[in-house]
Amino acid sequence: MFPFLTVLIALPAVGAAVLWALPTQARGRVREIAIGFTAVELILAAVMFLQFDRDAAGTFQFAETHSWIPQIGTSWALGVNGIGLSMVILAVILTPLAILAGWREDRDVKKRTNYLALILLSQAFMVGIFVARDVFLFYVMFEAMLIPLYFLIGMFGGLQRRYAAVKFLIFSLVGGLIMLVGVIALYFQGPGGPQGFLTDNLTGIDFSTTTERLIFLAFFLAFAIKAPMFPVHTWLPDVAETARVGTTALLVAVLDKIGTFGMLTLCLVLFPDAARWAAPVIIVFAVISVLYGALLAIGQENMLRLVSFTSISHFGIMVLGIFAFQQTSIEGASLYMFNHGLSTGALFFVVGFLIARRGSANISDFGGLQKVVPVLAGTFLIIGMSALALPGLSPFISEIMVLVGAWGAVPVAVAFATVGVVLAAVYILWMYQRVFTGPTAKGLKKTRELTLRERLVAWPLIGLMLILGFFPAIAINYLREPAQDIVSIVSVEEAGS
Amino acid sequence: MDPISFVYLAAILFAIGSAAVLTRRNAIVAFMGVELMLNAANLALVSFSRIHGEVDGQVMAFFVMVVAAAEVVVGLAIIIAVFRTRQSISLDEPAELRG
Amino acid sequence: MTFVTPTIEWAPLIPMMIVLGAAALGVLLEAIIRTPATRRVVQFILSIAALLVAAGAAVLQWATLDGAGTIVMNGMITVDRQSLLWQIIILLFGIFGAMLFASRTSAGESAFTPLGASVPGSQDETIARRKGFELTEVFPLALFAVGGMMLFTSVTDFIFLFVALEVFSLPLYIMVAVSRRRRLLSHEASLKYFLLGAFSSAFYLFGAALLYGATGQSSYEGVALVVQQTASTDPLLLTGAVMVIVGLLFKLGAVPFHSWTPDAYQGAPTPVTAFMAAATKAAAAAALLRIVYTTFYTLGWELSWLFWAVAIASMVLGTVVALVQTDIKRMLAYSSIAHAGFILVAFGGFSSQALSALPVYLVTYGVATIGAFAVVTQVRERTEDGSIGGEATRLGQWAGLGKRSPLLAGAMALFLLSFAGIPLTAGFIGKFQAFSAAIDGGAWVLVLIAVLASAASVFFYVRLIILMFFTDVPEGAEEAVEVDHSPLARAVVVLTMILVLVLGIVPGWFLDAANNAAVLLIGVAG
Amino acid sequence: MLDLSWLLIAVPLASAFVLLLAGKRANSWGHWMGVAASASAFLVGLIAFLQMISRPADDRAINVHLFEWIPGGEMHLDAGLLVDPLSLTFVLLITFVGTLIHIYSVAYMEDDANRRIFFAYLNLFVAAMLLLVLADSFLLLFVGWEGVGLASYLLIGFWNFKPEYATAAKKAFVVNRIGDIGLIIAMGLMFAAFGNLDFDTVFGGVSGASEATLTAIGLMLLLAATGKSAQFPLQSWLGDAMAGPTPVSALIHAATMVTAGVYLIVRSAAIFNGAPDARVVVAAVGAFTLILGAVIGMAKDDIKKALAASTMSQIGYMMLAAGLGPIGYAFAIFHLVTHGFFKAGMFLGAGSVMHGMNDRVNMRRFGALRAAMVVTWVTFGAGWLAIMGIPPFSGFFSKDKIIEAAFVGEGWQPWVFGLAALIGAGLTAFYMSRLFFMTFHGKARWEDDQHPHESKLMMTVPMIILAVGSAFLGLILASGDRFVDWLEPVTGHAEHGEPVIAPMVLIIATLVLVAIGIFVAWRKYGVADVPIEAPAASLITIAARNDMFQDSVNRAVFQRPGQHLTRTLVYADAAVVDGAANGTAAGIAKTGEVTRKMQTGQVRGYAATMLVGLVILVIIVVQGGL
Incomplete structure (x- = not known):
């Protein structure tokens, strides 16, 4: 069978190499080449999506297992179930859009080449993480991905980019390295041997209680930082504020999903007892994240920071859904992972369009744009509405599935989390009001309307959100069975306890 | 005399040697402190050899002496090189490498 | 009392004999060949040839090793896969080292003073420089050091280990002193290194004497047997053991025996630093490994205190002080102290996995270290008359290096990432193995501290990357720094880069070798 | 046609999309397309209604399956419509009144450059509102619920270049969202208790649920309803919502959307039947709000805000009725329908007045408009009589029933609720008469630049139709308990309870109070001079002028x-x-x-x-x- 997954990982990496290998004078068309690679990637992923057997969405399909470093028990083991598939699709959709959104960012060809190559490289790792079926491989991708991202943040962006890049790296590494301890310890708990890191071989291990909890915490911390959850979230607003919008969009929309993805597919599956043990505390933090993120979003003056805080709030909802251990809430959370990607990606892009026009991300520098650029305003409003989970747009179904689904397990937490729904309306509409309504601000009378390129970035995402908003079944059919499997693992009480 | 006394003596010599290294500013004297420590070890080896009733320890002492001699050569060379440049063999003076 | 002449099995010693023989020959050649230029070429070829042949011989021995290995001279030396692997590793570092020693800047300057005996700044020095003198003695000295280190990894007798220790230390003391530039610092470094080295040798020797006194034995095996039989722990024995280990920890550069490291690393000629940093640590780790796992294994509980304390202290101190360094060589020195801590983490659990983990760790660390210092040799200040000057080791001078030389900056970034233990670089595999060994032994708390230190250490590695890539060359300083193109140093950079990547991505073959080497011919563990 | 009832939603929705995407080229025909979409929805609804009444009474609930919606492992929910007497009642109200207002708006919004977008939003609203009432599950209802919230937000902020209008829009949305918490939690409770969210499952499972659960669900639904229907304590947004163009106020903030809360409670009758405690709270909220709204209405000088306060108060009546349980559900809906006509008519009248007065809303600057705007005066008058409950105008039939029902029961409840309803009737008469007299009677207090004139035909015709409805609808629907019987399959059989005071006495008492209200208003505002500046007043009046300080609170x-x-x-x-x-x-x-x-x-x-x-x-x- 065609090794879809290996090719999906390799193709962007090759693309990056091609870009860097181009001689300087041949770099006039790097953007086209980069888009070309992502387009082929998108097509490949689409073909794979069509070939994916929906009725067996719970199993890992397109599986490949090659020996990699058998000495330490790791294999090049890939495969996707419905959840992984949705994440891969998200990654391949957003990457070309991110490139398109930043089309005019660089005048310097060398800089442009670096940027695009790094984006492609991160795409390779992103895909890799979501399809890894080997804990070691997952970890390697998880950490290696930091490097292109570090450079993306540190080399391109605003004044504080170096600080932000280091902060991002250190936060991620603290989590990642602690997870490494867990990864190693996990191996020794498992059957070992040349395939000792295969997730299959690590599922259902009979741990001692303490061991399981410690390893769980090691994994969870890394994912919580990545997600990011309160109180380890502070890197995100700083990064969002300073990094390029394309970078941030990919970071928040796709890469941060690794956090929730890892919780879902590793924490719950590998350490079900510990997950149950920790769930009450985690849910408290999830709810704090929901409210804290939303309140801070309201208090932000900078649109990029604002959007990043909204994500913290939304990630809280996902985590709540995951750790409620309900079929519906987990379906909702995994659906939310996808939808939030579309929504937040689009939100960052459109904020980027605004910044490109004003040269500032400060809300107070805007005002009354709706009269001048109604199409941009409308686009922004729709995307904003998706962030507050308005019905008809895809995030709604996922949010409601989490909240309604989790009620049976954790009613009090859900009750608090729903307050986030109100706050979401406040921060989105407050931003919209200050940017788009009222009298038109000075210097904005001649603001350019949304260009064709920008429409090509934003509207496909809106289209997807509408389609999935009205017909979420398209996605849910892929997530139901994986969720069922996870629930069946995590809800089995340990014998005798 | 009980041979163990020589071991105590060796320990005392070792202590004196290290005290010399710590307290003396003169590079040569400090270096002599090191040599004293090595010889304390030699004394210990020989004493233990005696205690155990075999000659192995004494043979070892010979090895150590040879090595110590080689060390003296290198050490003095370095100290002389420093002296020729600085006209001083104070250990405290060259302290530009720090922090 | 009869004296039995020992029968010596020469065959297993061949690699060492080749290196030490070539060293002796090199000394002879110093006397015979008069022209400095020719001498340099001949010495270089001789060294490389000797090292390569020795490496070949070692590999051949590895391949044809009969059983577990050979005990030479009644247990004075043990040649088994473990020692052969270490020998090969040290030879590899030696080859890289020799290449760096021979490398010259585009202005034709080597890293060493033309005349070691000349007083810095004196007339003699100027004349020597003008006449094109070359300090080619460094090649035989390096060969002696390599030979001594090889011996160090194979010796299984406490007294003989002292001899090997001095054989490789004494040449290093001298090599540290012969820098071409900043000779005062070089002298100072050498003096400190020597005095402290001798001081620690004395610790070691006295410890060995105490061990002999406590057990009546001087071979590892002999001491081990007594240690195993002694039910109660004898203070004399323990004191001896600690002193012996401290002697080795000094060479490893672990806290609190680390003080020489930053000074010696900074003052020494950079090629020497490169060689010393990689090879000394490897040799020390090898010897420590063998001693701990043959002799003191049963003292695991008592000694674990020592290893934990020293490991934590090294990681923490190395990391926090490296954070505030402004000189690259010094920063790397403190980083090496932290790495000494990571090395000791592998001992933390007294797991037999350390036997395979440490060679991996030391190779990955050593290769990146040599590579990093090789990069340092090529980033130069420009003198006022426009020619290439000394190395630009102040961090600020590296700003914008990514624009000046993407290759060097990229290589440096790779080495730094490897130090930091980022996956897909060799350093990650090394750390993974070392931490695995510790966790296997149950020392996960130690590993937790280690990973936190690792994370903190990223601060300073990354700071250099920021300077190289994210910072523009300061206004007006465009001309102050020059990237040198010396083919040999470049070759070292490229080779080490390739090795870092290969060991990071497909390390299987080397892990196999390390696993094969994880058996000690004599020993309690493994 | 019943199977095609999805067209009800699809047509306006499609029209909205087309209008939004078509851009300026839709300027010439966009408004007509909007009208056509609404009208065709009405047509579909009418045909469906006709088919429905041809069916036997016990077979009047048709489930229309649309598509697989949420195929989750546990939450397995399909999108479907429930066409039954209750939803059809709303469909007809929404599409009929909606279409009239669409037509009215063609003229009202003539000068606005973005008229097509206005119609897009109106269509969007109609689609969402129809979805709300036709949904066969709470979740789908919630979709419509939020959809009307969005439309309301967009329309209130239609002129959002004025900062205070933008603020009003946001306020409406946010306050509604607070209510949404209730609906979300209610759904959580239902899902946990019954395992799904469709009406069949939920209502079918009610008998197995504990009263505590049902009470909790009921209270949460009430929270949702207070938000949408501007009931205490979430009433504060409605007054500000008058920032929207007047047709919007008529359609959304008087006739339809704000009554969604009442719909929700009546729709959930099965739950409230099992939760008497929750019902008492509903009734209490309704009773309190009806007084509160009336008091505020008495003090307002802004014609639209006065009408908004009145809407609040009238919905209070409906809430009160809904809270009374089976005896009140049908009357709640009845009043809702008649209110939809007369209040929409009055808002359109207010719009007409504003049109003639250069968009001024201060009634102290009106007066004696009767002569200049005869049609408006007459149609408004019909509404005025209807809301006061003067027989035989429609309000009489609907409101009187509520007052009567409020007096049914035991203990303190009938007295409190009944008296509130009774006093409310008197207050209503006062503030509506005040409004009516201040606007159309007395002396002209116009500013100099005013030239009041009657509005165009396109505006007056809808007003006339609504006026006719205000006048006669109640009579038609009440005769032979037609309307109550029609709703019976949904609301259950309304047991006729005996009020604690004889019905006849109640009617007379009500009418007396109304007459007093009119008389006092006539003395103060019809005969006496109305000061142009609001005079210093008692504390209570100041409080009422400031919406009982709700914003300050x-x-x-x-x-x-x-x-x-x-x-x-x-x-x-x-x-x-x-x-x-x-x-x-x-x-x-x-x-x-x-x-x-x-x-x-x-x-x-x-x-x-x-x-x-x-x-x-x-x-x-x-x-x-x-």
Whole structure:
């Protein structure tokens, strides 16, 4: 069978190499080449999506297992179930859009080449993480991905980019390295041997209680930082504020999903007892994240920071859904992972369009744009509405599935989390009001309307959100069975306890 | 005399040697402190050899002496090189490498 | 009392004999060949040839090793896969080292003073420089050091280990002193290194004497047997053991025996630093490994205190002080102290996995270290008359290096990432193995501290990357720094880069070798 | 046609999409397309209605399956419509009144450059509102619920270049969202208790649920309803919502959307039947709000705000009725329908007045408009009589039934609820008469530049139709209990309870109170001079003018503390949370600086370190631990 997954990982990496290998004078068309690679990637992923057997969405399909470093028990083991598939699709959709959104960012060809190559490289790792079926491989991708991202943040962006890049790296590494301890310890708990890191071989291990909890915490911390959850979230607003919008969009929309993805597919599956043990505390933090993120979003003056805080709030909802251990809430959370990607990606892009026009991300520098650029305003409003989970747009179904689904397990937490729904309306509409309504601000009378390129970035995402908003079944059919499997693992009480 | 006394003596010599290294500013004297420590070890080896009733320890002492001699050569060379440049063999003076 | 002449099995010693023989020959050649230029070429070829042949011989021995290995001279030396692997590793570092020693800047300057005996700044020095003198003695000295280190990894007798220790230390003391530039610092470094080295040798020797006194034995095996039989722990024995280990920890550069490291690393000629940093640590780790796992294994509980304390202290101190360094060589020195801590983490659990983990760790660390210092040799200040000057080791001078030389900056970034233990670089595999060994032994708390230190250490590695890539060359300083193109140093950079990547991505073959080497011919563990 | 009832939603929705995407080229025909979409929806609804009444009474609930919606493992929900008498009643009300208002708007919005967008939003609203009432599950209902909220937001803020209008729009949305918490939690409760969210499952499972659960669900639904229907304590947005163009106020903030809360409660009758405690709260909220709205209405000088207060008060009646349980459900809906006509008619009248008065709304500057705007005066008058419950106008039939039902029961409840309803009727008569007289009678108090004139035909015709409805609809529907019987399959059979006071006495009492109200208003505003500036007044009037200080209360209780909290958190996030991370980093660096000083460069110091280290290690090891 065609090794879809290996090719999906390799193709962007090759693309990056091609870009860097181009001689300087041949770099006039790097953007086209980069888009070309992502387009082929998108097509490949689409073909794979069509070939994916929906009725067996719970199993890992397109599986490949090659020996990699058998000495330490790791294999090049890939495969996707419905959840992984949705994440891969998200990654391949957003990457070309991110490139398109930043089309005019660089005048310097060398800089442009670096940027695009790094984006492609991160795409390779992103895909890799979501399809890894080997804990070691997952970890390697998880950490290696930091490097292109570090450079993306540190080399391109605003004044504080170096600080932000280091902060991002250190936060991620603290989590990642602690997870490494867990990864190693996990191996020794498992059957070992040349395939000792295969997730299959690590599922259902009979741990001692303490061991399981410690390893769980090691994994969870890394994912919580990545997600990011309160109180380890502070890197995100700083990064969002300073990094390029394309970078941030990919970071928040796709890469941060690794956090929730890892919780879902590793924490719950590998350490079900510990997950149950920790769930009450985690849910408290999830709810704090929901409210804290939303309140801070309201208090932000900078649109990029604002959007990043909204994500913290939304990630809280996902985590709540995951750790409620309900079929519906987990379906909702995994659906939310996808939808939030579309929504937040689009939100960052459109904020980027605004910044490109004003040269500032400060809300107070805007005002009354709706009269001048109604199409941009409308686009922004729709995307904003998706962030507050308005019905008809895809995030709604996922949010409601989490909240309604989790009620049976954790009613009090859900009750608090729903307050986030109100706050979401406040921060989105407050931003919209200050940017788009009222009298038109000075210097904005001649603001350019949304260009064709920008429409090509934003509207496909809106289209997807509408389609999935009205017909979420398209996605849910892929997530139901994986969720069922996870629930069946995590809800089995340990014998005798 | 009980041979163990020589071991105590060796320990005392070792202590004196290290005290010399710590307290003396003169590079040569400090270096002599090191040599004293090595010889304390030699004394210990020989004493233990005696205690155990075999000659192995004494043979070892010979090895150590040879090595110590080689060390003296290198050490003095370095100290002389420093002296020729600085006209001083104070250990405290060259302290530009720090922090 | 009869004296039995020992029968010596020469065959297993061949690699060492080749290196030490070539060293002796090199000394002879110093006397015979008069022209400095020719001498340099001949010495270089001789060294490389000797090292390569020795490496070949070692590999051949590895391949044809009969059983577990050979005990030479009644247990004075043990040649088994473990020692052969270490020998090969040290030879590899030696080859890289020799290449760096021979490398010259585009202005034709080597890293060493033309005349070691000349007083810095004196007339003699100027004349020597003008006449094109070359300090080619460094090649035989390096060969002696390599030979001594090889011996160090194979010796299984406490007294003989002292001899090997001095054989490789004494040449290093001298090599540290012969820098071409900043000779005062070089002298100072050498003096400190020597005095402290001798001081620690004395610790070691006295410890060995105490061990002999406590057990009546001087071979590892002999001491081990007594240690195993002694039910109660004898203070004399323990004191001896600690002193012996401290002697080795000094060479490893672990806290609190680390003080020489930053000074010696900074003052020494950079090629020497490169060689010393990689090879000394490897040799020390090898010897420590063998001693701990043959002799003191049963003292695991008592000694674990020592290893934990020293490991934590090294990681923490190395990391926090490296954070505030402004000189690259010094920063790397403190980083090496932290790495000494990571090395000791592998001992933390007294797991037999350390036997395979440490060679991996030391190779990955050593290769990146040599590579990093090789990069340092090529980033130069420009003198006022426009020619290439000394190395630009102040961090600020590296700003914008990514624009000046993407290759060097990229290589440096790779080495730094490897130090930091980022996956897909060799350093990650090394750390993974070392931490695995510790966790296997149950020392996960130690590993937790280690990973936190690792994370903190990223601060300073990354700071250099920021300077190289994210910072523009300061206004007006465009001309102050020059990237040198010396083919040999470049070759070292490229080779080490390739090795870092290969060991990071497909390390299987080397892990196999390390696993094969994880058996000690004599020993309690493994 | 019943199977095609999805067209009801699809047609206006499609029209809205087309209008939004078509851009300026739709300027010439966009409004007509909007009207056509609404009208065709009405047509579909009418045909469906005709088909429905041809069916036997016990077979009047048709489920229309649309598509697989949420195929989750546990939450398995399909999108479907429930066409039954209740939803059809709403369909007809929404599409009929909606279409009239669409037509009215063609003329009303003639001068607005963005008229097509206005129609897009109106269509969007119609689609969402129809979805709300036709949904066959709480979740789909919620979709419509939010959809009308969005449309309301967009329409209130239609002229959002005025900052206060933009604020009003946001306020409406946010306050509604607070109510949404209730609906979300209610759904959570239902899902946990019944396993799904469709009406069949939920209502079918009611008998197995504990009363506590049902009460909780009921209260949460009430919370949702208070938000959408501007009931206490979430009433504050409605007055501000008058910022929207007047047709919007007529359609959304009088006739349809604001009554969605009542719909929700009546629709959930099965739940409230099992939760009497929750019902009492519903009734109490309704009773309180009806008085509150009336009091506010008495003090308002802004014609639209006065009408808005009146809407609040009237919905209070409906809520009260719904809270009475089976005896009240049908009357709640009845009043809702008649109110939809007369209030929409009055709003359109107000719009007509504003049109003639250059968009001024201050009634103190009106007066004697009767002559200039005869049609408006007459149609408005019909509405005025209807709302006061003057027989035989429609309000009489609907409201009187509620007052009567409110007096049914035992203990304190009939007295409290009944008296509230009764007094409310008197107050209503006063404030509506005040409004009517201030606007159309008395002396002209116009500003100099005013030239009041009657509006165009396109505006007056809808007003006339609504006026006719206001006049006769009640009579038609009430005769033979036609309407109550029609709703019976949904609301259940309304047991006729005996009020604690004889019905006849109640009718007379009501009419007397109404007459007093009219009389007082006539004396004060019809005969006497109305001061142009609002005179100093009693505390209660000042409070009423300021909406009972609801905004101040909200500001003091929620907004200010919220802002403080936000500001504190922003600060704390930087100083404490992030500060912890940065502080750790700084601490490590500081440690480095300090530790670095230990590397003195003095070789003797190094040697001392080594020796001390050795000694310590020896002690540790020999001691066997620290």
